[in-house]
Amino acid sequence: MxxxxxxxxxxxxxxxEDVLASEMEIQLYGYDASLNPGKPDCIVMPxxxxxxxxxxxxxxxxxxxxxxxxxGTNLSGGSSPTEGGIxxxxxxxxxxxxxxxxxxxxxxxxxxxxxxxxxxxxKYGYLYHPDPSSEKATTIGGNLGENAGGAHCFKYxxxxxxxxxxxxxxYDGTVVEVGGKSLDNPGFDLPALxxxxxxxxxxxxxxxxxxxxxxxxxxTMLAIYETIADGANTVTDIVKxxxxxxxxxxxxxxxxKAVEAAYHVGLPEDxxxxxxxxxxxxxxxxxxxxxxxxxxxxxxxxxxxxVAKNDAERERIWAGRKGAFGAVGRLRPNYLVNDPTVPRTKxxxxxxxxxxIGKKYNLPIAxxxxxxxxxLHPLILFDQRDADExxxxxxxxxxxxxxxxxxxxxxxxxHGIGVEKLRGMSYIFSPRDIAEMRKVKQAFDPVNLxxxxxxxxxxxxx
Amino acid sequence: xxxxxxxxxxxxxxxxxxxxxxxxEKLKALAVDxxxxxxxxxxxxxxxxxxxxxxxxxxxxxVIPRGxxxxxxxxxxPKKVDILxxxxxxxxxxxxxxxxxxxxxECGLSLAEIQAKLAGEGKGYFVALDPPHTGSxxxxxxxxxxxxxxxxxxxxxxxxxxxxxxxxxxxGSIVSWGGKAVKNVAGYDMTKMMIGSMGALGIICEIxxxxxxxxxxxxxxxxxxDGLKAAAxxxxxxxxxxxxxxxxxxxxxxxxxxxxxxxxxxxxxVAAIALEGIEEAVARQIAELSEMGxxxxxxxxxxxxxxxxxxxxxAYRDLADTLATAAPNLVMLKSNFILSKVVEMVSACEAALLxxxxxxxxxxxxxxxxxxxxxxxxxxxxxxxxxxxxxxARLTDESVKQGGNLVVQRAPRVIKEKVSxxxxxxxxAVVVRSLKEKLDPSGxxxxxxxxxxx
Numbered sequence: 001m002x003x004x005x006x007x008x009x010x011x012x013x014x015x016x017e018d019v020l021a022s023e024m025e026i027q028l029y030g031y032d033a034s035l036n037p038g039k040p041d042c043i044v045m046p047x048x049x050x051x052x053x054x055x056x057x058x059x060x061x062x063x064x065x066x067x068x069x070x071x072g073t074n075l076s077g078g079s080s081p082t083e084g085g086i087x088x089x090x091x092x093x094x095x096x097x098x099x100x101x102x103x104x105x106x107x108x109x110x111x112x113x114x115x116x117x118x119x120x121x122x123k124y125g126y127l128y129h130p131d132p133s134s135e136k137a138t139t140i141g142g143n144l145g146e147n148a149g150g151a152h153c154f155k156y157x158x159x160x161x162x163x164x165x166x167x168x169x170x171y172d173g174t175v176v177e178v179g180g181k182s183l184d185n186p187g188f189d190l191p192a193l194x195x196x197x198x199x200x201x202x203x204x205x206x207x208x209x210x211x212x213x214x215x216x217x218x219x220t221m222l223a224i225y226e227t228i229a230d231g232a233n234t235v236t237d238i239v240k241x242x243x244x245x246x247x248x249x250x251x252x253x254x255x256x257k258a259v260e261a262a263y264h265v266g267l268p269e270d271x272x273x274x275x276x277x278x279x280x281x282x283x284x285x286x287x288x289x290x291x292x293x294x295x296x297x298x299x300x301x302x303x304x305x306x307v308a309k310n311d312a313e314r315e316r317i318w319a320g321r322k323g324a325f326g327a328v329g330r331l332r333p334n335y336l337v338n339d340p341t342v343p344r345t346k347x348x349x350x351x352x353x354x355x356x357i358g359k360k361y362n363l364p365i366a367x368x369x370x371x372x373x374x375x376l377h378p379l380i381l382f383d384q385r386d387a388d389e390x391x392x393x394x395x396x397x398x399x400x401x402x403x404x405x406x407x408x409x410x411x412x413x414x415h416g417i418g419v420e421k422l423r424g425m426s427y428i429f430s431p432r433d434i435a436e437m438r439k440v441k442q443a444f445d446p447v448n449l450x451x452x453x454x455x456x457x458x459x460x461x462x
Numbered sequence: 463x464x465x466x467x468x469x470x471x472x473x474x475x476x477x478x479x480x481x482x483x484x485x486x487e488k489l490k491a492l493a494v495d496x497x498x499x500x501x502x503x504x505x506x507x508x509x510x511x512x513x514x515x516x517x518x519x520x521x522x523x524x525v526i527p528r529g530x531x532x533x534x535x536x537x538x539x540p541k542k543v544d545i546l547x548x549x550x551x552x553x554x555x556x557x558x559x560x561x562x563x564x565x566x567x568e569c570g571l572s573l574a575e576i577q578a579k580l581a582g583e584g585k586g587y588f589v590a591l592d593p594p595h596t597g598s599x600x601x602x603x604x605x606x607x608x609x610x611x612x613x614x615x616x617x618x619x620x621x622x623x624x625x626x627x628x629x630x631x632x633x634g635s636i637v638s639w640g641g642k643a644v645k646n647v648a649g650y651d652m653t654k655m656m657i658g659s660m661g662a663l664g665i666i667c668e669i670x671x672x673x674x675x676x677x678x679x680x681x682x683x684x685x686x687x688d689g690l691k692a693a694a695x696x697x698x699x700x701x702x703x704x705x706x707x708x709x710x711x712x713x714x715x716x717x718x719x720x721x722x723x724x725x726x727x728x729x730x731x732v733a734a735i736a737l738e739g740i741e742e743a744v745a746r747q748i749a750e751l752s753e754m755g756x757x758x759x760x761x762x763x764x765x766x767x768x769x770x771x772x773x774x775x776x777a778y779r780d781l782a783d784t785l786a787t788a789a790p791n792l793v794m795l796k797s798n799f800i801l802s803k804v805v806e807m808v809s810a811c812e813a814a815l816l817x818x819x820x821x822x823x824x825x826x827x828x829x830x831x832x833x834x835x836x837x838x839x840x841x842x843x844x845x846x847x848x849x850x851x852x853x854x855a856r857l858t859d860e861s862v863k864q865g866g867n868l869v870v871q872r873a874p875r876v877i878k879e880k881v882s883x884x885x886x887x888x889x890x891a892v893v894v895r896s897l898k899e900k901l902d903p904s905g906x907x908x909x910x911x912x913x914x915x916x
Contacts, residue, residue, distance in 0.1 A: 177890060180865060183832065192621060282747075410643045414645055430637075
């Protein structure tokens, strides 16, 4: 269909102001936080499920791809319109529709900002647990699309453990409900298939999330180490002792230096690693558990353990972690971050390999990682204008991914496959596995309308 | 050679002489809703299972998986039972990684056996699932039916603790989803799709669990109440408090009697609360929650520890088995609903039972919004059928009204023929059917037994 006609037709559905198509807007909505820019034909900003459904029906009838988009923070190219089409921008559908305290559920539109939802329910004394570091900017629809994790997953799980239901617009414009406020609805676990599907199965227009009562007590600790291995071994020992902290987060020296330079939160710049530990639960016994954790840190040659004495100290410790990506981003013009996951016990080996790969390709790599989950975040620093360096970055990132898969892990723990990791899929899935996933895609979207070219490699050789 | 003989002989080639049963008497005893299997086969490995399914696929024969048979009453009446596939010989530990808190097992192992083994490791570990049929249910059956128990309030359901699944797909391919990473977003979450899919999309052969370290202390609080509103009100208050018990349960007098709850509890309803965690927290909760119970109108409070505590929860989750042994024709219903409607659902159930002239043991997961009703029909099945059918219709309507649905988990065939065992059709049935058509186009896996006629 001719582009001008397409824009006119879409304007009839959502209104003229809510179709963007200028050269600048095409550029602005053509990329995400990865290195995979694309180019939408136009951007549509629906306000209601009905409008989404009409846009989808129009796109279906005219064979135009539809790519869901929130705040564009995606780290794997999932929200980048690499094959053109309509970028469906959900920022206008950002309402918190219902805070149902009695049933411990919150119903939201996909464009709602994650942190806004958390703040809204905090007023009633409830928490939504998943907390991607970018929660200030991310939309909940994007969190669903990528199955976002965060720093509290060790105890509370990831987005898919907290999304209980959704309203979905199917490829032909049909609107269906999956899951709901109640648990155990009969039928396949369709909410689970939608979470992490990167917008390839349907357009989610409403989400039902679990909210949980706020815990009585929280203890936050910061342990400082002379080596990375000591920090990683502390994590293993804490888990071995039978404790389930909410958080076990680590940073290496390069990250510590960057965070300190950016935020001045009092981290020792000469430390090899720091480990952030958080316990929650009832106040009873919390002091004893804290003492046990400190003892385990000491056994692993910790230099110093800081235990937050109040909320201000706790927030200071967290500010450094939440701002780590931003701080590292100041070191060089660009960074590429991957998110492979290994079994926790393989963490020291995986990290040693990451450093080796950095050396091999002559690239600085900063590491911030969810140690409890075995989820690495190597941030490879570079300058995109240097073609040779960019090439080495891609090679190093790929090698890290394959290395983690070979250690019994996976190529993506929370950022998704998008286009960036398509080549890695064959390291963890057989052609038969991928063929089966393709059938799932066809069951939801037989015409390949939604986010084409993402998540599933186009051919078995990939 | 007849077709039946040809089938048996081909299966014998795959799994060996001793592992194929075609003795009509034995097969009759294995009938599913009265449908006698053509043959039973017991493969020892996922590879053998794949060969059996590939053959069935080529010959368009139906395959119905079976573990220890504890949940064969679930689902619609099967369209056809050509091959009953026993998973019992797939009973090995695959990846026993305590240090990493993950465990890979084959589907035919019983959960009880796994728990016993894990309990003996170091400080002690467990798979955080406590479904019914404690002694006999296999993990494959538990996962395929997404079965769960009272502790799901604290630990979540199967979807929250399973990291990967290896299965045989309907065309006989071996497929592998997830693994042992606790966070994994590579591709679609096929692992969760398989959980509760009742073998309709593939036969689950291996499961990778996240395991949990043993807690320091545990105890049970039983508090009896004269009225439903007081009992539910207490549990509600607890649900919204800072306390986080392992289970938040409510039972009626009939259930309490069947479980043989310790003497000294009077009242029509009993709240049962399991506490697990560190010693200090368990001690405080026993004290504060008992007091809260009295304030909310509780008449008697009993605390159980050690063996009586453990025995109670086994009896509690195995209630249906106990009732089924005592009287014939047990009907088991499961209603799900939004959390705030405990009183409405329990009252509706009691009213429907009264109207039908039936008695039922009611057990409610007050922290999860689920009500189980175990209704023994006794010997007069024919006389009770129409009343029970009407009851199912009423309760289905009520469950839907309260934001959920109703599943008939087991019932005699004559009842299944007259009710919708999976409750009311939902708008997502179109996707359920579409998934089945794409993944199992010939419809050979468990046809007729799953949701939306799948």
